[in-house]
Amino acid sequence: MRIGIQVPHSGRFADAVDEMVELEAIGLDIAFVAEAYSFDAVSQLGYLAARTSRIKIASGILPIYSRTPALIAMTAAGLDHVSDARFMLGLGASGPQVIEGFHGLPYDAPVQRTREIVEICQQVWRREPLSYRGTSYTVPLSPEAGTGLGKPLKLINHPIRDRIPVLIAGTGPKNVELAAEIADAWEPIFFHPERAERVWAEPLSAGKAKRQAQLGELQIVINVPVAVGEHADALLDHARPALALYIGGMGARGRNFYNDLARRYGYEDAAKEIQDLYLDGKKREAEAAVPDELIRATTLIGPAGYVKERLAAFAAAGVTTINVQSVEEGREARRSSVEQLLALS
Numbered sequence: 001m002r003i004g005i006q007v008p009h010s011g012r013f014a015d016a017v018d019e020m021v022e023l024e025a026i027g028l029d030i031a032f033v034a035e036a037y038s039f040d041a042v043s044q045l046g047y048l049a050a051r052t053s054r055i056k057i058a059s060g061i062l063p064i065y066s067r068t069p070a071l072i073a074m075t076a077a078g079l080d081h082v083s084d085a086r087f088m089l090g091l092g093a094s095g096p097q098v099i100e101g102f103h104g105l106p107y108d109a110p111v112q113r114t115r116e117i118v119e120i121c122q123q124v125w126r127r128e129p130l131s132y133r134g135t136s137y138t139v140p141l142s143p144e145a146g147t148g149l150g151k152p153l154k155l156i157n158h159p160i161r162d163r164i165p166v167l168i169a170g171t172g173p174k175n176v177e178l179a180a181e182i183a184d185a186w187e188p189i190f191f192h193p194e195r196a197e198r199v200w201a202e203p204l205s206a207g208k209a210k211r212q213a214q215l216g217e218l219q220i221v222i223n224v225p226v227a228v229g230e231h232a233d234a235l236l237d238h239a240r241p242a243l244a245l246y247i248g249g250m251g252a253r254g255r256n257f258y259n260d261l262a263r264r265y266g267y268e269d270a271a272k273e274i275q276d277l278y279l280d281g282k283k284r285e286a287e288a289a290v291p292d293e294l295i296r297a298t299t300l301i302g303p304a305g306y307v308k309e310r311l312a313a314f315a316a317a318g319v320t321t322i323n324v325q326s327v328e329e330g331r332e333a334r335r336s337s338v339e340q341l342l343a344l345s
Helices: 013-026 041-051 069-082 110-125 173-182 196-208 232-249 257-264 268-279 283-288 292-297 304-316 331-344
Strands: 002-006 030-033 056-059 087-092 166-169 185-187 219-228 300-302 321-326
Touching: 002 331, 013 041, 013 331, 030 041, 030 321, 041 056, 041 069, 069 087, 069 110, 087 110, 087 185, 110 166, 110 173, 166 173, 173 185, 173 196, 196 257, 219 232, 219 304, 219 331, 232 257, 232 268, 232 283, 232 292, 232 300, 257 268, 268 283, 300 304, 304 331, 321 331
Parallel strands: 002 030, 002 321, 030 056, 056 087, 087 166, 166 185, 185 219, 219 300, 219 321
Antiparallel strands: none
8 A cells, every 4th residue: 555645735835845855765655736726736746846756746636627638638748757757647626616716617517528638638648639529628629619720739749658647536426437437546535445335336336347458457545634643542533624624615505525425425414414514604513513433434543553454444445545644733743644654554
């Protein structure tokens, strides 16, 4: 099992990269740079590539709506070039609040768009003259939609790899099926190893049935709150705010993917209560309503022996990369969490 981490995005980025250099030296496998509606991920990934030499780097994630497919392909090829083939392209749909609220673009057909973007990227990386006719994207633009002067072009540079690894983040059945079909890796959220099969077995099986052999086994990457030690049980409550935020506040009633996931896990009543409280402005009460069982199942918080058992449960459920989210703040706490998971895994 690989151990990764999300690069901290608060404070000076240079300090965060200094930390990644230290973690690389002790064995960290991969570092992800997020992009929500803060600074862009691409400029920071370039800086991270220049300061590191061994670890894989990945976008975690680039929203599919905010760049053209060709620009996504160019960006991935560029980052793969400056990192000497250490880059993984993480893609995701984000949500209507960010895409319509921040980017001013309609949030439509996320699954179809993702498929077409990956297909276009692969054409660009193979340096084929780009000609694509899809439901969401037409390249070159048709004469009816533009000047009629567009022509198929191929990437000027020669990419290091003609198939850069792709990670797709998603929780909905159709998105998960797509990831299992066309992606190298899939990133779910709040992964519950004992209940993952009831939620995702069907879409994963459907996607893998169409998967090309050259892709190999689907990798599963998850973000997990971590604290290891005899003192760690006292830190379980530190995982409550994030669960309450996503289940309760990341979307409207009836359009919250994370609330839907909690319901599919079997926490229907708790999911409704958390959302009602959160949207009514009662955040502390919403956090208190998060079931202890859900917190324990989706985290690695506890004594070393217990965490080792939970790592085995995640591995048995197919997880291949654990991204450390240290519940204790600060550089030393993150280093300690990474060191201990490296030892235990």
